[in-house]
Amino acid sequence: MTLSRQGILAQILQERVVGIVRLKEQNQVAECLACLIEGGMRCLEITSNTPGYVEEIAKARARFPDILIGAGTITNAEKAHLAVEAGAQFLVTPNINEDVVKLAHEADIPVLMGALTPTEINLAVEWGADIVKLFPAGDIGIGYCKGIMGPFNDIPLMAVGGVSKENVVEWLQAGIAGVGIGSQLCRAVSNEEDKREHTEYVKGFMRLVKQSTQH
Structure with a gap:
């Protein structure tokens, strides 16, 4: 799939959920991705603290050409460069980092930039962040996020950290542009039965996302 930065951004905002793949072993990544995609997820990030993340991004792009594959936990320009190359x-x-935005935009891809305080959010916006990732959202709560949406109503805000199957509907109906979800959905699967069960769990989560979007 060859999309412009704006095309990728539009798809992320349409899907409203990004799966965060953070695993302890590289050999767990491929099966985890397959499970999530079969469950209905279309936007996935592989974090830089997953062993072999650069190689796994490249493999995932080749294996799943119709799925958006991003890189997560990109804290500096060096990691950004490696991810873009992959x-x-x-x-x-x-975190907020101006160099990461510059590098990403030169490559014509969007940045979901982590920020929490009004000052950090404003800086992220000034530097050109395409989406502001409120992190860790679960620790500050939906009330804080609703408050932030007042002055920053012109920037897409995504809640990451503490989002679960139990509260995703509440988050999305609060007006947030999207959510990122990690360990509850993105985990290692040990065998075929485990994979089938977890795929069904992911499907259930994605049904909740769609229901939230329809109302």
Whole structure:
């Protein structure tokens, strides 16, 4: 899939959920991705603290050409460069970093930039972040996020950290542009039965996302 930065951004905002793949072993990544995609997820990030993340991004781009594959936990320009070289279609950070935005935009891909305070959010916006990732959202709560959406109503905000199957509907109906979800959905699968069960769990989560979008 060859998309412009704006095309990728539009797809992320349409899907409203990004799966965060953070695993302890490289050999767990491929099966995890397959499970998530079969469950209905279309936007996935592989984090830089997953062993072999650069190689796994490249492999995932080749194996799943119709799925958006990004790189997560991109804290600096060096990691951003490696991710872009591997073919990442978007970058996700836990922090604000102007160099990451510059590098991503030169490659014509969007950045989901981590920020929490109004000052950090404003800086991320000034530097050109395409989406501001409120992190860790679960620790500050939906009330804080609703408050932030007042003055920053012109920038897409994504909640990451503490989002679960139990509260995703509440998050999305609060007006947030999207959510990122990690360990609850993105985990290692040990065998075929485990894979089938977890795929069904992911499908259930994605049904909730779609229901939230329809109402």
